[in-house]
Amino acid sequence: MLEFRNISFSFTGRRDTIEVLRELSFGCRENEIVAVIGPSGCGKSTLLSLATGLRKPTAGQVLIDGRPVDGADPRLGMLFQQSTLLPWRSVVENVELGLEIRGERKGPRRQRAIALMRQYGLAGFERKYPHALSGGMQKRAALLQTLAIEPKVLLLDEPFAALDAQTRVVIQNDVVKICRAGKRSMVIVTHDISEALSMADRVVVLSRRPATVKEIYDVPFSREAESVADAPAMPGFADYYKRIWNALDISIGGMNAAA
Template sequence: MDDPVIELRGATKRFRGATGGVHTAVRDLTLSVGRGEFVAVVGPTGCGKSTTLSLVSGLEPPSEGEVLVTGRPVRGIPDGIGYMFQNDAVLPWRSVLDNVAAGPRYRGSSRAAAREKARGWVGRVGLAGFEKYYPHQLSGGMRKRVALAQTLVNEPSILLMDEPFSALDVQTRALMQDELLRLWSGTGAAVVFVTHDLEEAVALADRVVVMTASPATVKASFDIPLPRPRDVEELRLTPEFLDRYREVWDSLREEVAKSRERSAQRVA
C-alpha cells in the first residue's frame, strides 16, 4: 500500500485494572489503511476493537509500538479526524442546526458561516425542515443523522466509527448504512468502521479485518471486491455477498468460540 493514511506498527495497549492488575487490550497490532479506503474491523466482544480506534484518534497512547497518521506519529488528536461513537454526542440543549454548526464554530467559523454550512449538511442527511427541532423531539434514526452530519460537516480525511448504528432497528440501520455510503462516496476519506455485525461489515467495506480474541491482534484481512455504488439490502441477497460473508465468518467463528470459552471459564 502506497503512503497509507493510518499505520499501526506493533502497537500494544495495556490498562491498569481496578484491582491493580494489568489488562492488555491489544497486542502487537499491525494494520494499514489507505486514503479513501473503507475498512471494517470485526472480532469477538471485548477483544479491543474500540481500543484500536482510540489509538488512531490519539485518545489513548500506545504502551508499545507506533501509531502514525499521514506519516506522522500520533501525539494527541491528529488534524482531520472525525469520530462517530456508539452513543451519539448530540447536545440536548441545542437545536439540530446548532448541533451541526458546533464543529465549524469550534474551528473558528463565524456564527453565520457555521450555520450556513450546517444547514447544507442537515439537508444532505435528509433532515431539511428539522433544523429548529431539539434532540428529544427526534427518533433514534434522526439523531443518528444529526450525529453523522456533525461528523461530516468538518470534512474529515479520516472517519472513525465505533458501532454507530448498533442501537437502531433493522430497517433504520439499513437506511443509515446506505446513507453513510452515499455521503462518504467521493470524499476520499479513509474509514475505520468497528462493528459486531458481520453482514454490516461485508456490505459496507472494501476490506474486512478480523481481530483475534483478547488481547486483540490482526488475524486475517479479506478484500471485499463487490461493486460500488452499493444498495445494502439488495447486495445482501447476491451470491457474491454470501460467498464473502462465509469466507470471513470461517475466520471469525474460531475467535468468537475462544472468547466464549474464556468467559465460561471465568464464570466457573
C-alpha cells in the first residue's frame, strides 16, 4: 500500500547539508500497522513528511499502491507531531476541517463530525473551543480530524506522547480498532517501545542520523491480545522489548545497553 523505496534525504542549507535519511526501504501493506522507532532527531518526522508530498526525497521513491506520491494524496491522512486545533474554530469545526477542504457540503460533513465525536467520547463538546478541552481531548479531536476524511493510509507522528498513561492506552486501543475495522494501513512513529509492540504488526527500528533501517521485527501482540492493555502481559513481549532496546543502542549512565 505504502512503500518507501531506497529513500535518501538531505536538508540543504546555505552553508551546510544535513544528511537525514540514507537508502531507507520498508513498506506498509493494506490492513497492516507499522511502528517506526528511532533515536530523537534521526529523521522520523522527515520520513513521514516525504509521504505527504510536502517534501521530495533526494533519491528514491515513495509509492502508494505502486504509484509515486505526487503532491497531497487524498488516500493519505497525517497527524503531525505538533498538530494543534485551530483556536478560533469550535471543536466540531476543527473535526470537519479536512472534509471542508475537500469541498464537502456543510450538512453531511457536520453530521459526520458530530457522529465521530459521539463515538469517541467528545459528545457535548461540539460547540466548545479547543482551550476548553483537556490535552487528551484535544489530541483526540485532532485524531478525529484526520479520521474524518477516512484515509486508507494513516500516518501518525508521536500522536500520544502528551497524554497521561491511562488515556494513552484507551486511545491507542481505539486507533488499532479503527485501523483494523477499515482495513487501513497505518505507520505510527513513536519513542515508546511498549507502544510499538502493543499496536503494530511490524516494528521498524531506525539508526541514528543519517537514519537507515537497522532492524525490522514481526510481532504478534497487537493482533493476538484482547486489547492494547493486555499486550505487555503476553509471553515474549519482554524479550522483544529488550531486543528493540538493544537495537536502539541507547547508553544509560555511560554504559552501553547493548554491551
